[in-house]
Amino acid sequence: MQPIVSPAAEAARYVDSLGPAALAKSASYTAGSEILMIAGVLVSVFIAWLMVRLRLLDRLAARLASWRWALSTLAIGFFFFLVSDVLRLPWTVFANWQFERSFDLSSQPFGDFLAQTALGSVISALFGALFILGIYALIRRAGRRWWMWAGGLTTLFTAAMLLIVPVAIEPLFNDYKPVPQGAVRAELEKIADRTGIPHDRIFMFDGSRQSEIFTANVSGIGPAARIAISDVALGQASLDEVKVVTAHEAGHYVLGHVWRHIVVLPLLAFIVLALIDRLFAPAARLLGSKAELRDPAGLPVFMALVSCLSLLTVPAVNSLTRIGEAQADAYALETTGLPDALASALLKTAEYRYPRPHPLQELVFYSHPSVEKRIRAAMEWKAAQRDGQKGEGDRP
Numbered sequence: 412m413q414p415i416v417s418p419a420a421e422a423a424r425y426v427d428s429l430g431p432a433a434l435a436k437s438a439s440y441t442a443g444s445e446i447l448m449i450a451g452v453l454v455s456v457f458i459a460w461l462m463v464r465l466r467l468l469d470r471l472a473a474r475l476a477s478w479r480w481a482l483s484t485l486a487i488g489f490f491f492f493l494v495s496d497v498l499r500l501p502w503t504v505f506a507n508w509q510f511e512r513s514f515d516l517s518s519q520p521f522g523d524f525l526a527q528t529a530l531g532s533v534i535s536a537l538f539g540a541l542f543i544l545g546i547y548a549l550i551r552r553a554g555r556r557w558w559m560w561a562g563g564l565t566t567l568f569t570a571a572m573l574l575i576v577p578v579a580i581e582p583l584f585n586d587y588k589p590v591p592q593g594a595v596r597a598e599l600e601k602i603a604d605r606t607g608i609p610h611d612r613i614f615m616f617d618g619s620r621q622s623e624i625f626t627a628n629v630s631g632i633g634p635a636a637r638i639a640i641s642d643v644a645l646g647q648a649s650l651d652e653v654k655v656v657t658a659h660e661a662g663h664y665v666l667g668h669v670w671r672h673i674v675v676l677p678l679l680a681f682i683v684l685a686l687i688d689r690l691f692a693p694a695a696r697l698l699g700s701k702a703e704l705r706d707p708a709g710l711p712v713f714m715a716l717v718s719c720l721s722l723l724t725v726p727a728v729n730s731l732t733r734i735g736e737a738q739a740d741a742y743a744l745e746t747t748g749l750p751d752a753l754a755s756a757l758l759k760t761a762e763y764r765y766p767r768p769h770p771l772q773e774l775v776f777y778s779h780p781s782v783e784k785r786i787r788a789a790m791e792w793k794a795a796q797r798d799g800q801k802g803e804g805d806r807p
Contacts, residue, residue, distance in 0.1 A: 418790035425754050426766045426783045433762065440514045441765035445776045447506045448725075452718045454502045458495050459715035463700045467494060468708040484547050487707045488540030491714070496532040503528060516763060517622050527584055527621070534580060542568055543710065550705045558684035565680040569673055570632070577631035584621075587614040587639065595645065598654045603638055605746065606661045612637040619643050625759040627653070629660040632669060647759060651752035655743050659753070662742030668735040675731055683720045690716055725775065732778045740785055741792070750793040754786040 416424070426434070462468065471490055475483035496503070508524045511517035545564050550557040581587070590596045590613050599613050606629065618626060618641030625647055627640040638657060648656065663669070691704045695712045702709030744750055758766075766782035773781055780788075 418787050418794055421790040422754075422783050422787035425758055425786050426761070429758065429761060429766075434766070436514065437761055437763070438765045440516070440763055441768070441776075443510065444763075445772075447510065448776075449722070451502070451506065452722050454499060455495075455718040456715045458498050459711035460698050461498065462491070462494065462711045463698045468710060469702075472706075472708045481544060481548070484707045485540050485544050488543040488710065489536050491543075491710045492536035492539040493532060495714075496528075496536070500528075511622065514763075516624060518619075519621050523620070530583060534583075538572070543707075547705070547707055555688065558681065558688050561684050562677045562681035566673060566677040569676060573630075573632045573669065573673075574635045577635045577637055581616075581630075585616040585618065587616045589613065590615045590640070594650055595653055598650065599638060599640070599657055602654070602657050602661050602746075606636075606638075606664050608636050608638055608661075608664070614639045615642060615645060616640075617642050619646075624763055625756070627656050627660055629657075629664040636664065648756060649752065651747075651749050652756040652759075655747045655749045655753045656756045658743040658747045659739045662739035662746075663735060666735070666738055666742060668739070671731070671735065676728070679724045679727065683717065683724065686720055687713065687716045729776065729778045730774070733780050736779045737785070737788065740788060744789060744792045748796075750789040753789045757782050757785050757789075 429437075468487055468491060471487055472483065475486055478486070504524075507528075508517070508519070508521065512519075542564075545568075546557075546561055549560045549564065553560050589611070590599055596613070600610050603610055603613055608629070614637060616639050618624070623643055625641070625644050627638075627644050629636070629638050631637055638661070640653065640657060644653065644656065688704065691709070691712060694716055695702060695709060698712055698715065700709055700712050702712065704713075740753065743753060747753075761782045764777070764779065764782060768777060768781050779785070
């Protein structure tokens, strides 16, 4: 009789099967990504300082002085986000293209990367300008309580983006097609039936255009909800792995995790915006700006504070997300009964998320529980099912 291995030992065996070289590469990539995230905030502050020193928004505001306030604020916001992205371009190329290619996680041609980056910048600048217009309108109308109303605006904007992005934005960057008829399609339709997503909202997309990362997702809300699975996942995964990974994503949808974030993220926005209200004046002096909070020309200072303060919220946001990921894993196991498939699928994500992080590293930087911890949970579920079946068999 084969001896029973503990869930912890089984999880360790899975992770060890990657080999020392793969684990070292994963650790290096993960640590590098974390450094890049922190450095990205410093880059944002530097760009804000540079724009203040060059008085770019002050000059633009002077030229638009005869415009209606809303139009001039919208134009200033659009100009700020677009110019910021242009100034950030060398960093973007290094962090989002060169770094990924150096770890064999992307084969996207440089020209395609630049074209998609430019498109993304224009779209982000447009939506960012609309959001900032709302923020400055609230600052003008609500006075010192503007940040309370702005938190509510964040809620509405987040919900609107959940409706718009899957339908109108993501198809601009990837080609979404119906999953062909066959075994994979049949299994995904079963998952769609459990989640209440229509069969015509089941897609595959060319995720390999940007990345070699194994991924699938259930995104959007209401009529925008859909199941999408990357061609990378379809090419690398077994049918059982596709089932359990998609069931995991469906778990997020069924368990209402998107609504949890719509509630929690605005609460964090309240805190960030309240701090901006108090910190804007000293931050403006530090960056050399004479703008007041209500002045759109002070947008570089405002967004530098957003970058810095948002970094401080990362551990809280990640902690919430890790809880949701564990719940989605449990949902996938209960609905598919495939713990080994979940374990082998999770192992494929270890190349870009080190499976054995230090507890502090996981607490601060990880949006998902570590791969080893998730596999251990799957093995514990498997052991519980085995023990339950054994108990039923022992009954007289």
